[in-house]
Amino acid sequence: MAAPLEDLRRELAELAPLADDLTPANLARLRERLPALVEDLEAHLVERRRGPARMHALRANRLLGDALYREGVQALRARDHGRAERLLLAAGEERVAAALRLIGWSARVAVPSLDNEAGEAVREGWQACWELTKAQRGNGRWRAAEQALKAVAARVAADGPYEAVAQDLKAVQAKLEQVDLKDSGHPVRAALRGLRPDxxxxARPAPTVSGHTAATGGPPGPPQAPFFSSGNYERRTRGR
Known part of the structure; x- marks a missing residue:
């Protein structure tokens, strides 16, 4: 029998700060306590369908996946690609599990909004996979990044940022051509190929706009001209 909803709400409130400070100890506590909490909240959701039961169940369901995703993107921004890859892989797994739970809840509870939540959770799982390819590129795992990007591109072909994913895939495939040239004994051709923009x-993987927003709380700003660029210098010295 599930614990009272108010007790579950208090437990969720205790766990939420751990997700904002994802130390190894806090991550272990979340992994230990969240499954039972989500299961009990699911029971209340099935019984009540709406209101606080729905709100708390949805929040608990995505808590760990979102925390891992934020932490992974922060590691990616810091160019700690090894840590970023581990965290983003775990984030993708958690988000897929959360999406599957939502699909199951939607089948048991006749609330149309749960279908929307499930669809969004599936998209967020693919978003984590796309972000993972950035870390794989930083680690020089070009073939793994290519395979993952092909899967993401196929998924978002009709629903999502296809052009941006396709550009990443094109860049990775261009890098693989350079790697193959070098490995086959053509260092000069490989060096020339390395000059191509793609x-x-x-070789400069950066978080997606969604990832940057999740990690920092806001989208990336417009590029700023360096203070000592020629244009800035001319403007600042005009008339002197």
Whole structure:
């Protein structure tokens, strides 16, 4: 029998700060306590369908996946690609599990909004996979990144940021051509291929707009001209 909803609400309130400070100890506590909490909240959701039961169940269901995703993108921004890859892989797994739970809840509870939540959770799982490819690129795991990007591109072909994913895939494939040339004994051709914009872009993985927003609370700003650029220098010295 599920614990009273108010007790579950208090437990969720205790766990939420751990997700904002994802130390190894806090991550272990979340992994230990969240499954039972989500299961009990599911029982209340099935019984009540709406209101606080729905709100708390949805929040608990996505708590760990979102925390891992934020932490992974922060590691990616810091160019700690090894840590970023581990965290984003775990984030993708958690988000897929959350999506599957939502699909199951939607089948048991006749609330149309749960279908929307399930669809959004599926998209967020693919978003984590796309972000994972950025870390794989930073780690030089080009073939793994290519395979993952192909899967993401197929998923978002009719629903999502296809052009941006396709650009990433094109860049990774250009880098793979350079790697193959070098491995097959053509260092000069490989070096020349490395001058191509796509290859240079492949070697500079940056978080997606969604990832940057999740990690920092806001979208990336417009590029700023360096203070000592020639244009800035001319403007500041005009008339002197």
């Amino acid at each position: 290859v240079r872009r492949a």
